[in-house]
Amino acid sequence: MTILRTEKLYKHFDGVKVAQDVNFSMEHGEIRCLIGPNGAGKSTFFKLVLGEHQPSSGEIYFSDQKITKLRSFERVKQGIAVKFQVPGIFSELSVWQNMQIAVQNHLHGDSMTSAIDKALAFVRLTDKAGELAGELSHGEQQWLEIGMAVSTEPRLLLLDEPTAGMTPEETARTGEMIQELNRKGMSILAVEHDMEFVRQIAHKVTVLNFGEIFAEGTINEIEANEEVARIYLGTADDDE
Amino acid sequence: MEYIHLAFTAFYQFGDAFAFLVLSAMGLAVIFGMMGIINLAHGEFIMCGAYVTVATARLGVPLPIAMLCGSLAAGILGIVLERTIIHRLYHRPLDSIVATWGISLILTQGTLIVLGSSMAGISTPLGSFSVGGYSYSTYRMVLLGVAVLLLIGLYVLFHHTTFGIHSRATIQAPHMAKAAGIDTGRMYSLTFGLGAALAGLAGALYAPTISIVPTLGANFLVESFVTVVVGGADVFLGTAPAAATLAVIKAFLTGWQGQLMGQVGLLITVMVVIRILPQGLSGWLLKGRT
Amino acid sequence: MGMLQREDLKASRPDGRMPGWLRLINGPQTLGRGPLFWIVFALTIGAAVVYPAFADAWSVGNTAYFFCWVFMALGLSLIWGYAGSLSFGQTAFFGLAGYTYGVVTINFGAAYGLTIVGVLLGVGMSCLGAAVLGYILFYGRISGVFLGIVTLSTTLVFATFMAQTAGSQWAIGDARLGGDNGMTGMPPLTIPWAGGDIALYSGVPLYYLLLAMLVICYLGLRVLVNSRFGNVLVAIRENPHRAEMLGYDIRRYQLIAFVIGSGLAGLSGVLYTAWGQYISPSNMDLAAAALPIIWVAVGGRKDLTATLVGTLVVLGIFQNLTIFGSYYAFVIMGLLLVIVVVFLPEGLIPGLVKFFGRFRKRKEGMS
Known part of the structure; x- marks a missing residue:
């Protein structure tokens, strides 16, 4: 059974495609990391899941229940929680x-x-x-x-760059927290740039690029994937 | 012949309403669109323009020059207020609306103290013309022309002059503008002054048609608020189409049920528009364009 | 709230020994609390109770007149100070309720406790009006400055509407709306009594009635803002996006606060109308609409006590200034508003508390 699943999710923003045919799914009890170059559509994906944006087309399922039409606060009440990048x-x-x-x-x-x-x-x-x-x-x-x-x-915790601006000690401690939560049965979806941190926590990694799912697999598979390395070059992590 | 008369009457009423909405909203729209501040002392800049126009005209100065004086006086008042008070509130837009309300009270009631509860007005110039046997005020049509010219003039000012480019740069990216050597403080002052001068011009232009009392600004407030809310943040893409849409409603309802129903209609329209177009007309137009 | 001292914040953790309602009256969303505050509070009430014994009739009636306005101020503190929604149209609900009271009591008289029905209908009308307007605004996701100008525009149009009702065709039953001159001739609040109805003209009985209502309203609002509901209002004021992402339908909370606050404006409206047996469009216009904003902003909108004290003080100043002419009073009010907004955006009383808090901290640091 999946905790979160999207079906043919599309989002156009003033003519720009920020999510294209996203068929995402993650299992109950999974820690998934979402990576990709800047502007790949990671935060748009979060906003779609949270109901801050309405998709142009496609459906979103939480625990196999369709939530596409629900408002943000209703989704939260169903058992989704979020931690934003900028502390809110x-x-x-x-x-x-x-x-x-x-x-x-x-x-x-x-x-x-x-x-x-x-x-x-x-x-x-x-x-x-x-x-x-x-x-x-x-x-x-x-x-x-x-x-x-x-x-x-919550049953699903969304984390947007949970370690941004943290010291290495704080980062490690945050990783332990996430794993502890996961042991209690919480599913976790995190956007993260710090690959070392991703290696510490992720069961599986999804790579987004230009609003599409570019690759998916274990951290080892993703790091071995030359195509993935190529999209990071040039667009680049240089501001990280 | 009857049809021509009806069509012209409709056009005349629409034009009258359009001119009123554009002229009363323009100053508010420039300040809101460029600086994000809703200026509740807007009505008092209008009042200032009207008073100075009437006073100078009664001294024997030709009316068009008197009107320029009115507009200029409001502009100077705007710059003075910006330098003394408004500039402290740029990072607090919600506080700025409250502070400008305080300014509005001071100016209205202060004028009551200094100049009394009313002032002798001036008569509407230019007489009338007739179409199909019915007569219309020529001056109202001149106001329509002025409103259209003003829209074009502002477009040119903001898109094709150094002032406009610097001003827009200051608004969109103040740090970049500063780094590029633009005196951003001066740009804010001038933009606020321009908004105040436009409000003053509205007061100057309508001065011959209204009674000159210190609270006259309030008569323009509802129309200007409604136009700016419906229009959204972009002065040109917002104000002109918003005024055109609202003018149809206002002209129809005013002709049918009187001045007040015109205002009620505007208010209902604004609530409907807010419901379906939260970013205003300009937000919607910008979205559709790309 | 930033003006709280550290030891106060520790108190924000609920104390298990206190009964729930008492805890809610005390804090954490209200500034004054702890034994000292409540002693001062009790002394103030005591002083207010014995005041009519020492003051002349005019002063008592005048204080009752001040009390009429405070409900509207407290309501605005709830809407603007706690929930963070700029409502510039509170006088519309004030007027709506006042006219409703007039229409009901002029048509049906004051016997059988009908003036109390008039009060309830007046407050009910303002709640209904606020519910309709608030639904359109909050569910239309209007916030910030737009909320302020739409509520203000609505108020101005309503005042304009009432101002043109001078003709005799503008009457509801026997009640002439009266245009610019306003509506007159409604009876004062009248309490049905065995030995004959008691009409509460401006005087000692009305003073005590209003004082009691004021204390109940103030304490009730304290409970409300310190409750779970109040927590959410403050959360919405501080960060509406985050509040929604914690599972709150922020539109609903804003609407409820708006309706309650506007109902209180309506209560002020009926009380004022009954007090002076008069209501007119000038009670709603641009200058009138500015007054509640000034009372609440000057005292400190984010706190009920600051609003209450600030309102009474500003009303007193305003009245003393009107001796020189109401125009002068308004100019000074405008100046006061500008100065407070620019230099003490939290209001005078929280500003003072902050100042003395720092002073105390420094003294503790030295010893």
């Missing part, structure tokens, strides 16, 4: 309040408090519960957002 935390509220806003939709009273405590312990922010989210370090803000995303125990 509520910076003028405390860490605790941030967590509460994330959790209160699902849980009440004591079970909410314990879910928040658990999530804060998981992302190692228990001591910072009373601080303003905006005053956390960059890495801590990223973790807070992961904590907010996972506190509701």
